[in-house]
Amino acid sequence: MRYPELEEPVDYFTGMGQHQLSTPTHILLFMRASKETLQQAALQNRSHHRFVLTFNLETPGQVHVDNRSLAFRPGQTLLILPYQFHHFSQLASPKLHWLFCTFELKTAAFLEPLRNRVLETSDITQQALDALLAEWQKADVQEEVLQVTLMRLLLALKEVGESTDTSRPTEPRDSLLRTVNRLMSEWRGRTVVVGDLAKELNLSESRLRTLFKEAAGIPLGAYVQNYRLNRAMALLRTTSLPIAEIAEEAGFGSPQAFSRIFKKETGKTPRGYRQ
Numbered sequence: 719m720r721y722p723e724l725e726e727p728v729d730y731f732t733g734m735g736q737h738q739l740s741t742p743t744h745i746l747l748f749m750r751a752s753k754e755t756l757q758q759a760a761l762q763n764r765s766h767h768r769f770v771l772t773f774n775l776e777t778p779g780q781v782h783v784d785n786r787s788l789a790f791r792p793g794q795t796l797l798i799l800p801y802q803f804h805h806f807s808q809l810a811s812p813k814l815h816w817l818f819c820t821f822e823l824k825t826a827a828f829l830e831p832l833r834n835r836v837l838e839t840s841d842i843t844q845q846a847l848d849a850l851l852a853e854w855q856k857a858d859v860q861e862e863v864l865q866v867t868l869m870r871l872l873l874a875l876k877e878v879g880e881s882t883d884t885s886r887p888t889e890p891r892d893s894l895l896r897t898v899n900r901l902m903s904e905w906r907g908r909t910v911v912v913g914d915l916a917k918e919l920n921l922s923e924s925r926l927r928t929l930f931k932e933a934a935g936i937p938l939g940a941y942v943q944n945y946r947l948n949r950a951m952a953l954l955r956t957t958s959l960p961i962a963e964i965a966e967e968a969g970f971g972s973p974q975a976f977s978r979i980f981k982k983e984t985g986k987t988p989r990g991y992r993q
Contacts, residue, residue, distance in 0.1 A: 738825055739825060739828065739869070740823055740824040740825040740826075741823075741865045741866070741869060742769075742821040742822065742823050742865050742868045742869060742872070743821065743822045743823070743865070744768070744821060744822045745819065745820075745821045745854075745864055745865065745868055746818075746819070746820045746821070747817070747818070747819050747850070747851070747854045748817075748818050749815070749816070749817055749818070750814065750816045750818065751813065751814060751815060752812060752813060752814065753809045753811070753812045753813075753814060753935060754812070754935065756806050756809070756814065756816065757805070757806055757807075757934065757935030757936055758935070758936065766800065766801070766951070767800045767801065767822065767955060768800060768820045768821060768822055769797060769798065769799060769800060769820065769821050769822070769823060769826070769829070770797070770798040770804070770818060770819075770820050771795070771796075771797050771798075771818070771819040771820070771821070771871075771872075771875075772790075772795065772796045772797075772798065772816060772817070772818055773794075773795050773816065773817040773818075773819075773839065773847065774790050774791060774792050774793065774794050774795075774796075774816055775792060775815040775816060775817055776792050776814055776815035776816075777792065777809055777810050777811050777813065777814035777815060777816070778790065778791045778792065778809075778810045779806055779807065779808055779809040779810065779814070780806065780807050780808045780893070780895075781796055781798075781804060781805075781806055781836075782803075782804060782805045782806070782807065782895055782896060782899055783796075783798060783802050783803070783804050783834055784802055784803050784804075784834075784899070784903070785896075785899040785900050785902070785903040786834055786896075786899075787893060787895070787896040787899075788834070788836050789836070790836055793838060793839050794836050794837065794838055794839060795836070795837045795838075795839050795843065795875060796835075796836050796837070797829065797832045797833075797835075797875065799826070799829070799830075799832075799833055800826075801948070801951065801952035801955070801956065802833075803899075803945060803948040803949070805895065805934060805941070806935075807893070807895045807933050807934050807935070808893065808933070817847075819850070819868070819871075821868060828876060829872065829876065831876065831879055831880065832875060832876065832879050835879060837875060837878050837879055837882065838878070838882070840874070840878050842874045842877070842878075843871065843874045843875055843878055846867070846870050846871035846874045847871055849867050849870070849871075850864070850867045850868055850871055853867050893933065894919075894929055894930060894933045895930070895933050895934050897919065898915060898930070898938075898941070898942075899945075901915060901918060902942070902945050905969070906949070906967065906969070907966060907967050907969065908969055909969045909970065909971040910942060910969055911942075912926065912927065912938055912939060912942065915938070915942075926938065927939075943979070943983070946968045946969050946970060947968075947979075947980065947983055947984070949967070949968040949969075950964055950965070950967075950968035950970070950976065950980065950988070951984075951991065953967060953968065954988055954991055954992040955991075955992065961973055961976070961977070961988050961989065964976070964988065965977075965988075976988065
């Protein structure tokens with residue numbers, strides 16, 4: 719094979735690839751096959767520093783990311799970034815087939831364009847996903863190969879994202895879960911109780927609790943508590959704000975109440991979690 723002539727470099731010590739890409743670590747792949755498991759796991763996992771890559775293989779639904787609702791259909795992919803509050807609702811069937819890949823990544827700026835974007839799973843993306851699954855299922859899986867394979871998948875997704883419309887995705891018709899998320903976001907810094915939400919929505923507390931459980935699959939009180947904890951965890955890990963300010967910002971009322979609830983729910987003190 720005859721190679722083309724190459725131009726001489728202007729500088730022999732400077733070339734392409736100045737953006738350093740870290741390698742994905744602590745990779746996990748798992749499947750969710752039921753509505754109940756999916757929603758309960760979202761409640762229990764809370765906020766964390768990991769990326770959550772989701773593939774909808776079967777069953778339409780909605781993914782609520784922060785205070786935004788995104789329609790999620792079979793054949794689509796969504797990347798949830800660290801500390802993004804997320805929950806799932808309006809699943810078309812109690813049975814589903816959603817694949818999750820979670821991982822950590824130190825240098826992640828190149829994935830920022832994928833924030834809050836549902837992407838169609840292209841042929842290239844599917845091939846990369848198949849390769850990742852094949853590597854994961856090997857009895858003698860090699861970590862380095864798995865990491866490189868996942869990086870190829872992420873780069874394929876980034877290419878799909880860059881080649882498709884970057885405008886804000888169309889959100890589904892307003893829903894109760896989306897409304898609750900919006901109110902919690904707007905009332906940031908305020909200690910919100912179920913009665914506040916019920917009054918704003920012109921519903922009795924019992925009626926609101928019933929409707930929310932039907933929509934989200936979990937109790938409203940647990941969801942509100944989880945929302946507060948999610949916000950607090952993100953602030954503890956990503957800012958240097960004093961514990962008292964974080965308690966107020968996340969809506970816990972007092973540092974004492976915040977520390978007590980945080981320790982009960984996570985097993986760590988706020989200071990210990992930050993460290």
